[in-house]
């Protein structure tokens with residue numbers, strides 16, 4: 457059993473918002489190539505703050521800032537209080553592109569299954585995210601992505617599944633590496649890798665029988681699983 461399995465009670469359609477983010481986060485933390493201090497950690501795009509709960513329980517974080525746009529901070533506070541974690545997790549509602557924090561405040565910024573919604577444009581990382589992590593601090597990001605650019609029939613299948621602008625959020629390891637290196641290679645160490653928990657994370661999501669999970673299972677079983685992956689991004693600010 458790995459650490460994510462301790463959170464099985466949340467592997468349901470009421471809590472998961474896509475492929476199992478506990479597994480993704482666990483792998484993201486375990487494979488970080490840089491030394492990490494978690495004292496002040498930002499969970500960027502935390503959704504229902506379950507990833508924040510994992511960070512509070514499974515890392516030495518003193519404070520986890522649970523920051524999200526679509527989910528109300530008061531709803532997250534209820535979940536945090538139920539787990540008696542209100543002294544360690546601070547729920548905040550807001551937009552990643554207009555964060556209200558002091559510069560150089562965080563030791564680590566973590567983002568699971570969220571960054572692709574707002575971070576695919578040049579300048580976002582360097583101007584909107586990096587300023588908030590201190591020198592020597594880490595940014596760790598896990599996003600769904602592409603093993604390779606889909607062609608022909610596979611492209612059509614992918615675009616039918618991802619629907620409109622969402623298709624523009626999926627990119628390869630090489631694409632992410634280029635974007636971040638162009639923006640801040642002079643100020644940061646950067647590593648980008650493919651995640652390994654792909655099938656387990658999707659299987660947990662399918663098993664929720666959420667209506668979107670049922671749809672995802674159908675598309676992945678038609679071959680999309682061969683071109684999708686997870687991309688793990690590690691940045692250390694020099």
Ligand SMILES: C[S@@+](CC[C@H](N)C(=O)[O-])C[C@H]1O[C@@H](n2cnc3c(N)ncnc32)[C@H](O)[C@@H]1O
Nearest residue numbers: 473477501502503525526551552568570573574
């Ligand atoms: C699929 S959910 C993942 C939530 C959580 N990290 C998890 O893995 O369970 C994507 C989250 O990204 C957040 N998000 C999207 N755009 C955002 C933005 N501009 N600022 C902050 N959060 C954003 C949404 O609010 C949503 O909760």
